[in-house]
Amino acid sequence: xxxxxxxxxxxxxxxxxxAMRNNAEGSIRVVVGMATCGISAGARPVxxxxxxxxxxxxxxxxKLVQTGCxxxxxxxxxxxxxxxxxxxTYVKMTPEKALRVVNDHLVNRQVVTEFTIGAAE
Amino acid sequence: MFRSHVLICGGTGCTSFKSMDIREEMExxxxxxxxxxxxxxxxxxxxxxxxxxPVMVIYPEGAFYSRVQVDDVDEIVSEHLLKGRxxxxxxxxxxxxxxxxxxxxxxxxxxxxxxxxALRNCGVINPESIDEYIATDGYMALxxxxxxxxxxxxxxxxxxxxxxxxxGAGFPTGKKWQFAANSVGDQKYACCNADEGDPGAFMDRSIxxxxxxxxxxxxxxxxxxxxxxxGYIYVRAEYPIAVERLKIAxxxxxxxxxxxxxxxxxxxxxxxxxxxxxxAFVCGEETALMVSIEGNRGEPRPRPPFPAVKGLFxxxxxLNNVETYANVAQIILKGxxxxxxxGTERCPGTKVFALGGKITNTGLxxxxxxxxxxxxxxxxxxxxxxxxxxxxxxTGGPSGGCIPASLIDIPIEYETLIEIGSMMGSGGLIVMxxxxxxxxxxxxxxxxxxxxxxxxxxxxxxxxxxxxxxLEKITEGKATMDDLDLLEELxxxxxxxxxxxxxxxxxxxxxxTLRHFRDEYIAHIVDKRCPAxxxxxxxxxxxxxxxxxxCTLCARNCPAEAISGKPKEPHVIDQSKCVQCGLCMxxxxxxxxxxx
Numbered sequence: 001x002x003x004x005x006x007x008x009x010x011x012x013x014x015x016x017x018x019a020m021r022n023n024a025e026g027s028i029r030v031v032v033g034m035a036t037c038g039i040s041a042g043a044r045p046v047x048x049x050x051x052x053x054x055x056x057x058x059x060x061x062x063k064l065v066q067t068g069c070x071x072x073x074x075x076x077x078x079x080x081x082x083x084x085x086x087x088x089t090y091v092k093m094t095p096e097k098a099l100r101v102v103n104d105h106l107v108n109r110q111v112v113t114e115f116t117i118g119a120a121e
Numbered sequence: 122m123f124r125s126h127v128l129i130c131g132g133t134g135c136t137s138f139k140s141m142d143i144r145e146e147m148e149x150x151x152x153x154x155x156x157x158x159x160x161x162x163x164x165x166x167x168x169x170x171x172x173x174x175p176v177m178v179i180y181p182e183g184a185f186y187s188r189v190q191v192d193d194v195d196e197i198v199s200e201h202l203l204k205g206r207x208x209x210x211x212x213x214x215x216x217x218x219x220x221x222x223x224x225x226x227x228x229x230x231x232x233x234x235x236x237x238x239a240l241r242n243c244g245v246i247n248p249e250s251i252d253e254y255i256a257t258d259g260y261m262a263l264x265x266x267x268x269x270x271x272x273x274x275x276x277x278x279x280x281x282x283x284x285x286x287x288x289g290a291g292f293p294t295g296k297k298w299q300f301a302a303n304s305v306g307d308q309k310y311a312c313c314n315a316d317e318g319d320p321g322a323f324m325d326r327s328i329x330x331x332x333x334x335x336x337x338x339x340x341x342x343x344x345x346x347x348x349x350x351x352g353y354i355y356v357r358a359e360y361p362i363a364v365e366r367l368k369i370a371x372x373x374x375x376x377x378x379x380x381x382x383x384x385x386x387x388x389x390x391x392x393x394x395x396x397x398x399x400x401a402f403v404c405g406e407e408t409a410l411m412v413s414i415e416g417n418r419g420e421p422r423p424r425p426p427f428p429a430v431k432g433l434f435x436x437x438x439x440l441n442n443v444e445t446y447a448n449v450a451q452i453i454l455k456g457x458x459x460x461x462x463x464g465t466e467r468c469p470g471t472k473v474f475a476l477g478g479k480i481t482n483t484g485l486x487x488x489x490x491x492x493x494x495x496x497x498x499x500x501x502x503x504x505x506x507x508x509x510x511x512x513x514x515x516t517g518g519p520s521g522g523c524i525p526a527s528l529i530d531i532p533i534e535y536e537t538l539i540e541i542g543s544m545m546g547s548g549g550l551i552v553m554x555x556x557x558x559x560x561x562x563x564x565x566x567x568x569x570x571x572x573x574x575x576x577x578x579x580x581x582x583x584x585x586x587x588x589x590x591x592l593e594k595i596t597e598g599k600a601t602m603d604d605l606d607l608l609e610e611l612x613x614x615x616x617x618x619x620x621x622x623x624x625x626x627x628x629x630x631x632x633x634t635l636r637h638f639r640d641e642y643i644a645h646i647v648d649k650r651c652p653a654x655x656x657x658x659x660x661x662x663x664x665x666x667x668x669x670x671x672c673t674l675c676a677r678n679c680p681a682e683a684i685s686g687k688p689k690e691p692h693v694i695d696q697s698k699c700v701q702c703g704l705c706m707x708x709x710x711x712x713x714x715x716x717x
Binding site: 032054064 | 377
């Protein structure tokens with residue numbers, strides 16, 4: 001037996017899960033390079049951390065996708081963030097750095113400059 | 122936490138193409154690649170594009186894979202799920218435009234003109250999870266109805282929405298509910314007609330398989346509106362997946378207190394049970410259906426009294442079709458005006474059609490009322506395959522009629538279809554090309570009706586049999602023009618004097634083909650010729666001596682030993698021995714066998 005409040009709570013919790021099955025373009029796209037180069041440089045844990053963090057914070061408008069080789073294998077793991085027409089490329093990512101990107105960039109819209117490709121070059 | 126969802130169609134079409142084996146393999150491979158914590162595998166209801174089954178959709182990319190085989194799973198997991206590279210060769214071809222650019226699923230020809238209302242959750246949620254249903258606003262309409270609306274307000278909202286029975290007759294649902302609400306009785310029933318029997322129709326089946334909670338929620342709302350405390354879903358036993366998912370859904374709803382006593386803590390009590398039908402077509406007729414629920418032989422009884430006054434066990438009862446119920450919760454939640462904004466003035470809302478026959482995209486489509494047949498056949502359906510011409514579409518199964526090519530621009534509504542001698546029916550839409558003989562089609566449906574007539578009233582029991590005999594006579598080339606008049610007269614008699622809807626509508630396929638394709642009947646009778654080349658008794662197979670190389674293949678394969686000739690010389694068919702099986706024509710590599 002569930003109360004009306006409990007049913008509404010289920011709806012809130014579950015709707016995050018189902019938001020992924022929406023074909024409409026999310027406003028933020030997070031792309032992780034998951035080619036052989038990316039995986040061997042440690043992209044898997046980065047991807048997993050991003051997924052957990054995005055879910056934990058109920059970020060409904062964020063789509064997390066993987067992609068193939070981006071081309072600059074020496075800077076992998078690479079994470080690209082697309083907001084509108086703006087693209088930010090983060091390089092040499094780690095799970096710890098990924099947490100900061102979610103917190104600063106995805107939530108607070110502050111680019112984490114020190115992780116970007118510009119800073120690395 | 123999952124970063125990706127793999128949706129595998131668990132509808133009947135894809136399941137029979139072994140989609141559950143694909144699921145099993147998928148889970149195995151995910152474990153192998155250590156992705157099981159990241160990727161969620163979900164079995165869903167029908168996506169509609171059964172032609173391309175088994176179907177798999179992977180989110181967040183929204184990649185729609187069609188005709189997936191068990192052997193493809195490894196590639197999907199290692200390429201797409203691990204490395205994020207979409208497996209192009211399995212991707213539904215419409216997802217790429219001519220230049221190879223990505224196109225979203227909503228923009229493909231199959232989905233672009235569709236508006237999925239009754240099917241909104243099919244192919245989106247796991248039908249065996251009540252939580253996923255709740256996540257898509259499930260049971261919110263029930264909360265609204267029970268806590269904010271009086272039963273009369275619920276009925277008024279449904280009446281205002283203009284929702285009409287999707288089972289085929291198009292009776293206003295609100296009116297039906299009002300009648301039952303006004304009837305006095307210590308016990309009332311809200312029932313669901315899920316005895317979908319038209320050959321080629323599978324929309325109710327798909328809704329039950331893909332979104333069973335939508336039916337349950339709507340039935341509880343209906344029970345509240347009319348004052349019923351018990352409901353029955355009458356579903357045919359031939360739908361094992363639908364029955365199974367309904368059972369699971371009812372169990373979950375009971376557990377959550379959405380069925381049973383004091384629903385959501387209110388005073389309202391309502392429970393549901395499933396009754397299995399043995400598959401008789403007549404049990405889809407409302408009075409026969411109720412007799413069958415009572416445990417008796419399914420035979421109709423005269424109306425009035427109507428079920429709303431004296432129905433199941435002699436108590437006031439409403440009986441609505443599955444698809445009708447599938448619209449109810451959304452009308453309550455979003456309001457009658459929202460519903461009226463879809464479809465046409467006379468027929469608001471949408472209609473689900475089961476597209477079948479000679480059509481590229483066989484499957485399930487849902488379009489706003491008033492969509493033209495051309496849009497359904499040519500755009501959504503992808504047209505007639507093999508460069509053949511569209512000849513007619515049959516709607517309403519054995520109770521309906523055909524729409525000829527000349528009327529392809531007709532907007533589909535209850536009234537317009539009746540005006541041209543067809544009817545909406547439950548929504549089977551069978552497309553026919555130039556190779557279809559209209560007399561043969563009429564005969565096919567009449568054979569079905571003869572089998573399914575319950576035998577209670579004479580016009581249907583005897584009349585349909587006689588109609589069939591006349592049709593057989595025509596297709597064998599033994600009929601005269603007098604027989605045609607007799608056929609027409611008989612059809613009108615059966616129509617006017619049968620007891621229930623089955624008999625009253627049984628002559629429709631004959632009458633509508635007579636109306637639109639009379640010349641074909643006459644060709645059979647006068648010229649002893651079947652223009653489409655279907656009716657065997659009227660066919661002759663001949664060998665064109667100019668093309669025949671004397672390879673002897675036809676002679677060796679002829680079951681009647683009707684073909685003779687020396688090797689390397691033209692062969693001849695002995696017409697007195699020929700059984701018109703057409704095997705020689707199939708076998709011939711030189712197109713030397715011709716059919717007349």
